[in-house]
Amino acid sequence: MLERVGLQPVLAKRYPHELSGGQRQRVAxxxxxxxxxxxxxxxxxxxALDVSVEAQILNLIRELQAEAGFAALFISHDLTAVRYxxxxxxxxxxxxxxxxxTAETLYGRGLHPYTRGLQAASDLIDDENARLADASEEVAPEGCPLTPRCPIATEKCGxxxxxxxxxxxxxxxxxxxEGPAGHA
Ligand code: SF4
Known part of the structure; x- marks a missing residue:
């Protein structure tokens, strides 16, 4: 199994602190x-991985999935990784x-303002991304939780x-x- 995830079997005798972050992720x-x-x-x-190791692990996940045929739920804040x-x-x-x-539809034409904002923010700066994701502001439970930050919110949304x-x-x-033009 270690060989299958790209590790030498001799590493089985090592402690976690003797492995790199990428190696530990392969062990997991x-x-x-x-x-x-x-x-x-x-x-x-x-x-928790740097970009080059992240790419290796993403490739490994794709390879193993194609080989073993398991279904996978991939949870992430990293839109680039999700898209991949x-x-x-x-x-x-x-x-x-x-x-x-589907990934193709969502990245081709995201319909929700939060999706569109995330995609735009991922090209900008982390602060903007964090501001959009911040769901701490109180909203009436019967309203849409994005209302305080949504650029196209209307009275109905609250x-x-x-x-x-x-x-x-x-x-x-x-x-x-459909965006501002689609207000109903
Ligand atoms: S605030 Fe209104 S327009 Fe914005 S995401 Fe919520 S329902 Fe949609």
């Missing part, structure tokens, strides 16, 4: 796959799924919680998924 993957699971959760699997590994993406805000679609609904190939929870 080996440990998860040794029972031949049908479903694996990768929870922030690359968040995911077939279908669900975007969450304040503990709820606000948009879900009063009515948007339900997840199907628009084309996308599931989206927003009163105005």
């Amino acid at each position: 993957i080996a440990r998860a796959l040794i029972t031949h699971p049908k479903f694996v959760v990768f929870d922030e699997a690359v968040s 590994v995911a077939v279908r993406i669900a975007v969450m805000y304040a503990g709820e799924i606000v948009e879900a679609a 009063l009515e919680h948007p339900a997840l609904r199907q628009i084309g190939e996308t599931l989206v929870a927003c009163h105005h998924p």
Whole structure:
């Protein structure tokens, strides 16, 4: 199993502090796959790694998945990593799924203002990303939690919680998924 994740078996005798971050992540993957699971959760699997090691681990996950055929749930704040590994993406805000679609559809045309904001912010700076993701401001429970930060919020947004609904190939929870021109 160690060889399968790109490690020399001799490393089995080492303690965790004698391994690099990338090696420890490979050990974690080996440990998860040794029972031949049908479903694996990768929870922030690359968040503590530097960019070059992150790319190696993402490639490894893709290779192992193609080889072993397990289903995978990849949880991450890193949009670049998500785009690289995911077939279908669900975007969450304040503990709820606000948009879900195939990676191709979502990156081609995200409908939810939070999705669009995240994609724009990922090209900008981390502060902007953090501001958008900040769900700490109090919102009436019956309203949309993004209301204080949403650039296209209307009065309806503060009063009515948007339900997840199907628009084309996308599931989206927003009163105005088409943007300002689509206000209803
Ligand atoms: S429901 Fe309103 S506040 Fe919430 S994301 Fe849509 S437009 Fe913005």
